[in-house]
Amino acid sequence: MRDVPEGFDSWTLVELLGAKRPAWHRHAVCRGRADVSFFVERGEPTAPAKAICKTCPVRIQCAVAGVNEADGVWGGTSARERRSSRPAA
Numbered sequence: 048m049r050d051v052p053e054g055f056d057s058w059t060l061v062e063l064l065g066a067k068r069p070a071w072h073r074h075a076v077c078r079g080r081a082d083v084s085f086f087v088e089r090g091e092p093t094a095p096a097k098a099i100c101k102t103c104p105v106r107i108q109c110a111v112a113g114v115n116e117a118d119g120v121w122g123g124t125s126a127r128e129r130r131s132s133r134p135a136a
């Protein structure tokens with residue numbers, strides 16, 4: 048698991064880059080969950096993050112927001128799963 052400061056989640060980086068969290072994120076189950084990484088190193092399991100996503104009421108919104116993200120678990124999908132579901136160029 049990557050070392051991240053307590054309370055740091057995927058949208059913290061987005062905010063640091065000057066964007067705002069979308070309104071739906073206030074309902075995200077992962078908010079403030081620094082105990083589970085949603086940005087794992089290559090080869091590390093994504094199952095703990097995905098288990099949290101299964102209970103999240105904004106899973107669809109998150110999956111749409113992260114569909115082109117190259118890293119991290121978004122809407123219960125890993126980066127590899129998103130890459131493999133894209134049509135071949």
Ligand code: SF4
Binds near residue numbers: 075085100121123
């Ligand atoms: S679907 Fe998963 S990553 Fe997305 S907001 Fe919900 S808990 Fe967080």
